[in-house]
Amino acid sequence: MKFSRDDFNFFFRYSMALTKDESIAYDLLQTTFEKWLRKNVHSKVTHPRQYFLRMVRNQFLDDLKKDSSYSFEELDEETNIPEIGSNPLEDVLIAQDELKRALRVMNSDERELIFLWGMEEYTTQEIANHLDIPKGTVLARLFRLKRKVQESFSKDRKREGL
Amino acid sequence: MNRPLKNQVKEYFGQYELTSNQLQELESAQENVQKGKIARGYVRYGSIVAASLIIFALIGYFWRITPRQMNLESLPQEIAYHHNKKMDSEIKTHSYPELKTFLTKLDFNLIHSKRLPSDEWELLGGRYCSLQGRLAAQIKIKNKKDNKVYTLYQLAIPEDIDSPIKSFEAYSGGAKVKIWSENDLLLGIAGDE
Numbered sequence: 001m002k003f004s005r006d007d008f009n010f011f012f013r014y015s016m017a018l019t020k021d022e023s024i025a026y027d028l029l030q031t032t033f034e035k036w037l038r039k040n041v042h043s044k045v046t047h048p049r050q051y052f053l054r055m056v057r058n059q060f061l062d063d064l065k066k067d068s069s070y071s072f073e074e075l076d077e078e079t080n081i082p083e084i085g086s087n088p089l090e091d092v093l094i095a096q097d098e099l100k101r102a103l104r105v106m107n108s109d110e111r112e113l114i115f116l117w118g119m120e121e122y123t124t125q126e127i128a129n130h131l132d133i134p135k136g137t138v139l140a141r142l143f144r145l146k147r148k149v150q151e152s153f154s155k156d157r158k159r160e161g162l
Numbered sequence: 163m164n165r166p167l168k169n170q171v172k173e174y175f176g177q178y179e180l181t182s183n184q185l186q187e188l189e190s191a192q193e194n195v196q197k198g199k200i201a202r203g204y205v206r207y208g209s210i211v212a213a214s215l216i217i218f219a220l221i222g223y224f225w226r227i228t229p230r231q232m233n234l235e236s237l238p239q240e241i242a243y244h245h246n247k248k249m250d251s252e253i254k255t256h257s258y259p260e261l262k263t264f265l266t267k268l269d270f271n272l273i274h275s276k277r278l279p280s281d282e283w284e285l286l287g288g289r290y291c292s293l294q295g296r297l298a299a300q301i302k303i304k305n306k307k308d309n310k311v312y313t314l315y316q317l318a319i320p321e322d323i324d325s326p327i328k329s330f331e332a333y334s335g336g337a338k339v340k341i342w343s344e345n346d347l348l349l350g351i352a353g354d355e
Contacts, residue, residue: 005180008188013175026184033188037195092167099170118171149167 001042007049010120014053017115018060018108032059054130060108087124088139088146089117098153105152110145117142232294232320237350238332238339240293244300245313245337245352251287251302261288265299270318272299273345278314282306293317293350305353312353319348 003011008029015025032055036042045051094102103111116122116130124142128135180188253264258274265272265288272288274280284304291300298317305312319327329342337352 002192003188005185005189008185009179012180012184013178016178017175022178025178026180030188033191037191089167093164094167094170095164096170096173099167099174103174114167114171115175118168119175121168 001048003048003052007052010049011052011056013119014112014115015056015060017111017119018057020103020108020111028056028060028063032056035059050130057112057130064108087117088143089114089149092146092149094149094153099149102149102152106145106148109141110148113138113141113145232296232323234323234327234341237294237341237348238352239334241313241315241339241341241350241352242334242337244291244293244315245339246335249289249300251300252289254287256285258285261285261299261301264288265290268297268299270316270347272301272316273347275314275344275349277342277344277349278303278351286311291315294320296320303351310353312351315350315352316347319343319346 011029011032012025015028016022019025019028032052036052036055041051041055042048103114106114112131113127116127122130124135124138128138131138253261255261255264258272262268262272267290282305284306286302286304288299288301291298293315294317296317298315301314301316303312303314304310327341327343327348329340331338331340333339333355336355338355339350339352341348341350343349
């Protein structure tokens with residue numbers, strides 16, 4: 001099994017979502033890919049793409065732990081969320097500039113979440129599987145993310161006098 | 163322009179692509195590992211084949227150098243079989259001493275059997291042969307009375323045979339075979355019936 005150029009670009013975009021920086025994203029991708037090749041992982045897994053994505057994530061978290069300047073955010077998983085049947089982000093309308101600004105204030109967890117949902121179109125359950133957390137926690141995070149995005153662009157609109 | 167968040171996310175992340183150099187770097191790393199695996203596969207396969215060949219060679223060698231237990235009952239059959247092949251002598255000579263000088267690999271000395279006196283039997287020649295997994299001499303002799311050609315076999319009596327070998331006759335494959343022992347050698351003669 002070999003990864004295609006599309007696969008590599010997809011992994012790169014995911015790395016971008018995590019790191020926000022193109023050169024760091026490429027380093028992350030390269031480091032993970034070296035491990036992938038060295039450990040001959042592809043011959044041992046049934047879903048290589050998903051598995052590699054998890055490897056990228058784990059590598060990113062390992063790198064963060066080594067970086068003493070980084071502090072992990074305590075996530076408030078107890079946030080009260082309204083009863084929602086579908087993904088809370090589905091009805092959000094936004095401009096590209098507003099999204100860019102919102103992404104700047106998001107942490108890596110939030111960028112990863114919005115990438116998996118928006119770019120890769122993962123379902124809530126698939127996101128939960130990938131992040132290895134309960135589905136309810138994913139929904140809570142999506143709800144907080146929606147609030148953050150809305151707050152971000154409402155500030156922008158106020159600033160612009162809209 | 164406001165659009166659904168999902169569309170904007172796709173547009174935003176979709177703009178990021180690896181450069182062609184970066185893609186080549188990743189692809190060549192992938193290729194090299196694949197080639198390395200194939201090469202390692204060949205090496206592994208070659209090693210297995212080589213090891214198997216060595217094992218087979220060793221088995222063959224030990225099988226060859228380890229003589230089978232002598233089975234006197236089947237010896238006449240084996241002698242008749244060789245006799246019926248009518249193979250030419252590699253050394254044509256009428257002299258036993260001369261024949262000995264050619265069959266140097268034998269681990270025993272050829273004898274001129276008392277049962278086959280020169281006035282009745284004429285030596286024609288000889289060659290190597292294998293009997294019961296042991297190196298033996300296959301000698302062509304002619305009976306001067308009936309002018310028939312017989313095949314005489316000589317081999318060292320194996321160590322696993324303790325008791326003296328009694329002479330006996332047997333018929334096999336249209337040949338009459340006589341077996342006897344003489345001077346620590348086992349002798350057998352086969353002639354067409």
